Amino acid sequence: xAPAASILSIxxxxxxxxxxxxxxxxxxxxxxxxxxxxxxxxxxxxxTTLLRAINRMHELxxxxxxxxxxxxxxxxxxxxxxxxxxxxxxxxxxxxxxxPTMSIYENVIAGYKLNGIHLKRSERDEIVETTLRDVTLWDxxxxxxxxxxxxxxxxxxQRLCVARALAFKPEIILLDEPTSALDPVxxxxxxxLLVELKQHYTIILVTHNMSQAAxxxxxxxxxxxxxxxxxxxxxxxxxxxxxPRTEGYLTGKFG
Amino acid sequence: MNSDKITKYILFGASLLILVVAGGMLYSxxxxxxxxxxxxxxxxxxxxxxxxxQGDQHFGALAFIAGTLFTSIFALLVAIPLAFxxxxxxxxxxxxxxxxxVVSTCVDLLAGIPSVIFGLWGxxxxxxxxxxxxxxxxxFGIFTAGLVLAIMIVPYATSLSNSIIMMVPNELKEAAxxxxxxxxxxxxxxxxxxxxxxxxxxxxxxxxxxxxxxMAVTMLIGNANILPKGLFxxxxxxxxxxxxxxxEASGVHLSSLIEIGLLLFVITAIINATGKYIIKxxx
Amino acid sequence: xxxxxxxxxxAMIATxxxxxxxxxxxxxxxIVLLFALITISIVFLIIGTLVVxxxxxxxxxxxxxxxxxxxxxxxxNASGKIIPGGILNGITGTLLLVGLASVIAxxxxxVIGIYLxxxxxxxxxxxxxxxxDVLQGVPSIVVGLIVYLWVVVDITKGYSVLAxxxxxxxxxxxxxxxxxxxxxKMVPTTLKEAAIALGxxxxxxxxxxxxxxxxxxxxxxxxxxxxxxxxxxxxxxxTTLGNSSVNWNxxxxxxxxxxxxxxxxxxxxxxxxxxxxxxxxMGFVLLLNILSKWIAAKKSIQ
Numbered sequence: 001x002a003p004a005a006s007i008l009s010i011x012x013x014x015x016x017x018x019x020x021x022x023x024x025x026x027x028x029x030x031x032x033x034x035x036x037x038x039x040x041x042x043x044x045x046x047x048t049t050l051l052r053a054i055n056r057m058h059e060l061x062x063x064x065x066x067x068x069x070x071x072x073x074x075x076x077x078x079x080x081x082x083x084x085x086x087x088x089x090x091x092x093x094x095x096x097x098x099x100p101t102m103s104i105y106e107n108v109i110a111g112y113k114l115n116g117i118h119l120k121r122s123e124r125d126e127i128v129e130t131t132l133r134d135v136t137l138w139d140x141x142x143x144x145x146x147x148x149x150x151x152x153x154x155x156x157x158q159r160l161c162v163a164r165a166l167a168f169k170p171e172i173i174l175l176d177e178p179t180s181a182l183d184p185v186x187x188x189x190x191x192x193l194l195v196e197l198k199q200h201y202t203i204i205l206v207t208h209n210m211s212q213a214a215x216x217x218x219x220x221x222x223x224x225x226x227x228x229x230x231x232x233x234x235x236x237x238x239x240x241x242x243x244p245r246t247e248g249y250l251t252g253k254f255g
Numbered sequence: 256m257n258s259d260k261i262t263k264y265i266l267f268g269a270s271l272l273i274l275v276v277a278g279g280m281l282y283s284x285x286x287x288x289x290x291x292x293x294x295x296x297x298x299x300x301x302x303x304x305x306x307x308x309q310g311d312q313h314f315g316a317l318a319f320i321a322g323t324l325f326t327s328i329f330a331l332l333v334a335i336p337l338a339f340x341x342x343x344x345x346x347x348x349x350x351x352x353x354x355x356x357v358v359s360t361c362v363d364l365l366a367g368i369p370s371v372i373f374g375l376w377g378x379x380x381x382x383x384x385x386x387x388x389x390x391x392x393x394x395f396g397i398f399t400a401g402l403v404l405a406i407m408i409v410p411y412a413t414s415l416s417n418s419i420i421m422m423v424p425n426e427l428k429e430a431a432x433x434x435x436x437x438x439x440x441x442x443x444x445x446x447x448x449x450x451x452x453x454x455x456x457x458x459x460x461x462x463x464x465x466x467x468x469x470m471a472v473t474m475l476i477g478n479a480n481i482l483p484k485g486l487f488x489x490x491x492x493x494x495x496x497x498x499x500x501x502x503e504a505s506g507v508h509l510s511s512l513i514e515i516g517l518l519l520f521v522i523t524a525i526i527n528a529t530g531k532y533i534i535k536x537x538x
Numbered sequence: 539x540x541x542x543x544x545x546x547x548x549a550m551i552a553t554x555x556x557x558x559x560x561x562x563x564x565x566x567x568x569i570v571l572l573f574a575l576i577t578i579s580i581v582f583l584i585i586g587t588l589v590v591x592x593x594x595x596x597x598x599x600x601x602x603x604x605x606x607x608x609x610x611x612x613x614x615n616a617s618g619k620i621i622p623g624g625i626l627n628g629i630t631g632t633l634l635l636v637g638l639a640s641v642i643a644x645x646x647x648x649v650i651g652i653y654l655x656x657x658x659x660x661x662x663x664x665x666x667x668x669x670x671d672v673l674q675g676v677p678s679i680v681v682g683l684i685v686y687l688w689v690v691v692d693i694t695k696g697y698s699v700l701a702x703x704x705x706x707x708x709x710x711x712x713x714x715x716x717x718x719x720x721x722x723k724m725v726p727t728t729l730k731e732a733a734i735a736l737g738x739x740x741x742x743x744x745x746x747x748x749x750x751x752x753x754x755x756x757x758x759x760x761x762x763x764x765x766x767x768x769x770x771x772x773x774x775x776x777t778t779l780g781n782s783s784v785n786w787n788x789x790x791x792x793x794x795x796x797x798x799x800x801x802x803x804x805x806x807x808x809x810x811x812x813x814x815x816x817x818x819x820m821g822f823v824l825l826l827n828i829l830s831k832w833i834a835a836k837k838s839i840q
Binding site: 258259261262263265266267269270272273274276277279280283284287336337338339340341343344348357358361362363364365367368369370371372373374375376378379380406409437438439440442460463464466467468469470474494497498501502512513516519520523524526527528531 | 560562566571572574577582646650654668670671672673675676677678680684686708711739741744768803820823824
């Protein structure tokens with residue numbers, strides 16, 4: 001771990017539903033800048049809740065209570081307006097969800113529209129082109145920019161969703177099992193893209209696909225029953241897990 | 256012939272009843288309107304004069320067409336904010352909570368209240384209130400009738416909108432939140448564009464209801480056979496003039512009332528068909 | 539990307555007014571909540587008015603005596619007593635009208651509903667469904683007008699129970715058709731296919747499989763249709779007119795609770811009876827509504 005280049009620090013974070021059912025218990029961790037951090041664990045282990053807590057999307061669930069802090073460059077995100085926080089920390093979801101009423105073009109700049117930011121035509125064009133190039137979608141859609149995003153294939157839709165998150169120039173991108181609904185070829189494209197993107201962004205990725213974590217992540221967290229069991233350099237974790245539960249999960253004994 | 260075939264013929268035969276009823280309605284209304292149409296022709300639609308006095312009879316429906324449209328449009332304009340707010344509370348803000356349950360049960364109750372009781376409430380509770388705040392002398396007229404009508408059509412406007420708003424995928428809302436949108440911005444930019452046609456259709460259907468409402472409107476509109484001059488003017492609607500004058504009408508007078516019924520039938524059928532078409536096509 | 543553009547863009551995003559936007563969002567919520575509360579408070583206002591003004595007239599004679607004439611009512615008012623008599627003629631009339639309407643509408647409605655379900659993809663069935671939807675939207679006063687022309691003028695040669703029932707039946711029919719089709723759709727097709735595979739005759743498939751397995755849905759639909767026409771006044775004005783005594787003759791005029799309310803409303807001496815009659819009618823309608831909801835809820839749990 002290289003704490004020198006950390007961007008985000010999670011400090012004793014606990015999240016409970018209905019007051020006493022803890023989804024995340026006393027998690028403390030620092031996330032490295034310009035790296036891919038994978039969060040793994042069996043379903044129901046709290047990995048998605050932890051991910052959503054990083055841009056406070058978990059607050060959309062009813063009856064949720066949060067203790068502890070998450071600091072972005074030292075500022076507690078729970079004291080920031082959510083609007084500002086989510087501008088800095090973007091998110092890509094499990095299933096591709098481009099806005100069906102908007103064109104591909106409008107989807108890319110949806111963040112600006114939603115936030116009421118008016119752009120000049122040239123600025124819009126520029127953002128759409130560079131962002132779509134960043135996600136390697138430009139050549140595929142440049143002649144169909146004003147068609148609905150829902151006509152694209154699943155993999156293309158998901159890259160469009162990554163573009164929608166990137167257009168806002170966030171510091172961190174959160175991805176919640178972004179390839180679980182995709183075929184292997186589309187999955188490989190997204191994985192290549194993420195490796196490419198980490199030069200400019202910090203990426204946190206929830207995945208239940210262990211080989212995906214092994215292929216692309218720099219660091220890995222293993223969660224079990226809401227607790228952060230192990231947080232290591234990915235290579236170390238996969239070759240030499242410290243905790244028997246991590247080893248059990250990685251060797252396929254449960255999950 | 257085997258029993259399966261007979262069963263099929265019985266089912267099919269019953270379905271003919273719908274054609275007979277609908278066709279018969281149109282036929283009887285047209286036939287009943289003919290005496291009036293022979294006397295007044297198309298002028299019936301544009302003449303505002305309605306005079307049933309024997310010897311000096313003249314009938315034109317414009318006053319009632321105007322009264323119906325005026326009252327119903329006003330009712331719709333009042334109903335939309337109420338219905339839209341109720342839908343948002345039930346299907347978005349308090350979705351699947353006890354409070355949403357209470358609100359939607361109340362709206363169901365509202366749909367169950369008979370028209371004549373709405374009329375009584377409007378007459379004995381709302382009308383005096385309108386007089387007391389000085390909006391109108393007697394309290395009768397387009398305004399009072401329209402307000403009660405607005406409340407009556409809220410259930411029709413909400414029942415469909417609720418389920419349409421409920422159907423907007425959560426993933427889309429989350430995507431918008433993750434881009435920093437506020438709840439209002441999510442409603443405006445995600446929920447509304449996705450639910451727009453369904454919501455429009457439900458308001459069109461509610462408008463169709465308003466056009467044909469009889470008792471409550473008859474009790475509150477003032478029953479003056481004149482072109483309404485403004486929101487606080489008295490007037491009469493197509494439905495209420497039929498209810499008021501049918502008992503003592505005969506001859507051309509009766510035929511003119513039937514012609515108004517035909518007009519109302521055609522207008523509501525068009526409005527309803529439009530609403531259903533939008534639902535089928537887009538929702 | 540050029541870093542100066544990036545800087546510019548970040549600056550631009552930073553200037554969106556977080557405070558103003560979340561304030562607007564909360565303001566909008568407050569307005570929405572206010573409007574919704576206004577809507578539901580009207581329900582309580584109306585029901586409250588009926589209960590407060592109507593309960594003290596409801597007694598034994600309210601259910602056992604016919605409506606008083608205006609002279610008796612005037613005398614009672616003058617001496618400060620409660621108005622004698624009740625709404626027996628209205629209650630019996632309503633039961634007769636709605637009962638006969640149900641006898642007409644329920645079998646036809648269910649059979650047509652089954653036809654639409656069984657032939658869902660046929661073009662003709664689509665037309666029938668559309669016409670049925672249009673019928674549902676026909677204003678009740680127009681239905682009254684038509685039944686006047688059909689029954690009052692041509693068949694019973696005068697206002698009658700039959701005419702009123704036909705009018706109510708026409709209004710119930712599309713509701714029952716729709717609810718029948720919808721509840722049939724809930725029946726698993728495997729159930730039907732299993733019966734057909736056993737060589738069961740078609741009519742037995744309908745009577746033994748389709749109808750029993752969608753029974754609670756059918757009942758819910760019928761109850762809702764009944765509660766919808768129970769309070770109808772306008773079509774009855776044109777078809778049954780009213781009657782000051784109890785009548786069981788289908789060819790003669792009859793009263794109904796909503797007709798009595800209308801009559802009391804138009805007679806200044808009877809005003810006090812309006813509220814109790816309305817309370818009774820409202821209670822009856824709500825009871826049916828609750829009953830149908832209860833059946834529907836029970837079904838969905840099973």
